[in-house]
Amino acid sequence: MSLAKYRHAFVLGLQGNLVYRWNFAVRASLSLLHLAYVFILWGAAFSGQESLAGFNLSQTLTYFVTILVLQFFISAMNEDYEVSEEIRNGLINQFLLKPIHYFSYRFSIFVAARLVSGSLALIPLLLALPLLWPHLEYPTATWTYVAAVPALILSAFLQFTLAYCFGLLTFWFLEIQSFIILSLAVETILGGQVFPLDLLPAPLYELSSYLPYYYQMYFPAALLTGRIATPEAAIQGLGIQLFWVLALYGVAQFLWLRGLRRHTAVGG
């Protein structure tokens, strides 16, 4: 399989997303408002005590800053809608006639989009860095960063594949927005974006660690901020994450093949 066509898709994705650079920049700037809210809320919660669940205020704030950066680098943003639109408008027909793997094509564009959004998000964050710096406290152990690299790649893949699956639901449903927003709500809480998951009661935390949402955002963020305590726990997490990547990719292929059977291409 030639990779050149996906390189072209990647370059087109870069160009296409640079058009929306101001949208990303505005979104990143607004996320600083969210960060201000987080700092105020958690600052008030820590008032009068050194630690919550074994982590101090700086470690907790570092976690939220990391989550924010990761959102712009590995989150699926509107990939589900793009897939959905292409199915609904019949634009997908052109891919059925060409020797191109639709999943890989969309993934190439996703990688380009995150490169653009992630880079742009760094600008307001760098401007705010003098304010953030005194609160940042990252771990010193090298193994956490070594484990974080594959975790980040797998997380991006997981994020994209889940969004892709939701987009493919358009083969069956005309309107998928409510599914997406509902999934986003689940992902927001079980992905650790609202609070670090280790603050949950132990049985709930244990349960969440077997769900795919845990590996979408929390797991790499927890590795980068020292919330995964041992290399063994990191390896086990990577194993479960790989399982979910493969499982969801299987689901995506299944939905694609079944969906195409229902799809009717009309037009000249």
Place this chain on the structure above:
Amino acid sequence: MRAAQYIRIWLAGARYSMVRTMMFRGDFIMWSLVELFWMGVNLGLIGVIYQHTESIAGWGPWDMAILVGTSLLVQRLLMGFFWTNLFEMGRNVRTGTFDFFLAQPGPVLFMVSTRKIDLDGFLNAPIALGVVIYAVNQLGLSPTPLQWVIYAGMILCGLAIHYATLLFFISLVFWIQSAKGVEGGYFALNEFSRLPREALRGIASVVFVYGLPLVVVTNVPAQTLRHGLELHHALWLAGAAALWLSLAVIMFHRGLRRYTSASS
């Protein structure tokens, strides 16, 4: 126009929205669940934090539940009455479909703001109110009927403030042709309404308590249920509502003067 005519027009819009909602019942149920789940996310955050601490800026868990419930109640009412209308206004101005409202036999702002209602927004409003009532009971408070009436009035002031700030920023569409980002901005700013006023200090207090009335909208009604009416706070809330409504109406009509039809 007399008040009865306004009510008749609004009821006609509400009837149309209801019929339309019942045509897409599955969607209605899904969106109601979505809204309910998001409310759960907000309450879940508070629940988890209070597993590890007893107080946030002097507010206990059930005090915070009153605050968060109040914030959700105002937000649900905004979603139910105005959200879709105001965002459609932004789109309509850009595409020229806004002409449709200019041709209607009624004040433009009224027609724009009340054309549709979202039932899924309303459906969760009683749940938000339920959270507030439950929290009040857990605290052993017994607000008098008058306190509840004042609370309801304050919620309406809060709704007016949210409506006005949203209208103010959406009206920018008359100048900049796109209201993209306002939605994200609204949700980002609205998070501050779930914070106790005592948690905000320094510049944050100046911006979010005195500049934008986000914290006042929820803290004043919640404090009324917790500690009774404080007149100067009530006047502050009412004054903020009047001020923001005036600013929004001026902004809208200034924008309207600039509007040139884009349709053919």
